[in-house]
Ligand code: ADP
Ligand code: K
C-alpha cells in the first residue's frame with residue numbers, strides 16, 4: 091500500500107517541492123542557529139545564494155563533530171518551550187549527539203515512518219512487536235509512533251528477553267517484527283530451540299528491519315526461517331532517526347522520503363558531488379526540521395542513488411543498500427561503537443595497559459565483541475579477587491560508555507604482539 095500521494099509525484103513536482111522547502115530550510119537555519127551564520131560567513135555565502143537544488147553544493151557540510159562540539163543544545167533553533175522530545179546517539183568520547191523534536195518535527199517523523207512500514211506491507215490489521223531497545227536511541231520510539239499512525243497494534247517489547255519475545259509473538263498473534271536484522275534472525279533460532287517452527291507456529295509475516303548493515307543472504311535466511319518478507323529501512327539520529335528511506339516489495343533499494351530529505355552522493359575525499367548512479371558518501375539535508383535543522387549532513391555511509399521508475403509505482407529516488415562506512419565506526423547489533431571510545435575507557439582505567447585488540451565476530455546471528463588487553467602489572471593476574479575486581483571495573487565502564495557488554499580478556503604485560511607501524515586495533519571477523 092502506498093501511504094501518501096507524495097510518493098508518486100512526477101519527478102519535476104518533487105524537484106519543485108524540494109526547491110521551495112530547501113530555500114525555507116536554509117533561511118530558517120541561518121536565522122535561528124548562530125553556527126550556520128558562522129559557517130555561511132566562512133564560505134562567503136548568504137541564504138539568498140541558494141535558489142535551486144544545484145545551489146545546494148555551495149553550502150558547507152555539517153558533521154557529527156559539529157553536533158558534539160555544540161553539545162547539548164548549541165545547534166537547536168528553538169527555545170526549550172517548543173521541544174517535546176529529545177533523542178541522542180552515543181558519541182565517541184563522552185558527548186552524545188543530541189536532537190530535539192517540536193510538535194511539527196514529531197508529526198513529520200510519524201508520517202515518514204508510516205510510509206516506510208506501509209511499504210513493507212504493514213497495515214492496521216497487523217500486530218507489530220518492537221524488539222529495538224527503547225530509550226534515547228531513535229529506533230524503537232520512532233517506529234512505535236509511525237506504526238500507531240497506520241493503526242497497527244504496537245507491542246513495545248524492547249530488546250532482549252528473547253524467550254518472552256517468542257511467547258508473546260505466539261500468544262498475541264504478532265504479524266510484524268521490528269528489529270535489527272541480526273536480532274530478528276536470532277529470535278527465529280530461539281523460537282526453533284523452543285520446539286517451534288516460526289513458519290507454521292507463528293504468524294510473523296513482515297520484518298521491518300534496520301539500524302545495521304545486512305546482506306541479501308541474511309534476507310533470504312530471514313524469509314526462510316520466519317516465512318516473512320524482510321524489508322530494511324535507513325536513518326540516523328542526527329537526521330531525526332529512522333524514516334529517511336525504506337524498501338518496497340520490488341526490492342530495488344530504499345525509497346527516500348524526498349519531500350522531507352534531499353540526498354546527495356559525494357566523493358568522500360574531495361567532497362565533490364557525484365552524478366546519479368555513482369557510489370560514494372551519502373549527504374542528507376532534512377527539509378525543515380524545526381528543532382534541529384541540519385544542512386548537508388555527512389552520514390559517512392556509502393551508497394548510490396537511482397531515480398529510475400520502480401515497479402511498485404512510487405516515483406521517489408532510491409538509495410542502494412549501505413555497503414560500508416568511510417570511518418571506523420562499528421555497528422554492534424545496531425549500536426554504534428567507535429574504537430576510540432573503547433581506547434578512552436581502557437587507557438583511563440588504572441591497572442590496564444595500552445596494548446589492546448578488539449575482535450568482532452558473530453555468535454549465532456548476534457554480534458559479539460571481545461577485547462584482549464594487557465594489564466600493567468602481572469601480579470594483578472595472580473590473585474583471583476584483584477583480577478575479578480579489575481574485570482568488573484572495565485566491564486562496567488565500557489557498558490556505561492558503549493551500551494554493550496564486550497567480553498574482556500586480561501593478559502600479561504607485553505604478551506600481545508606490539509604493532510609495527512600503524513596499530514591494528516580491530517579485527518572484524520563478520521566481514522570474512
Ligand atoms: P539508527 O537508529 O538508524 O541505528 P543511529 O544514529 O544509531 O540510528 O545509527 C545510524 C547509523 O546506523 C547509520 O549511519 C548507518 O551506518 C547505520 N544504519 C542505519 N540503518 C541502516 C541500514 N538499513 N543499513 C545499514 N546501516 C544502517
Ligand atoms: K546504528
Ligand code: ZN
Pocket residue numbers: 338339340341345400401402403404
Ligand atoms: Zn518501489
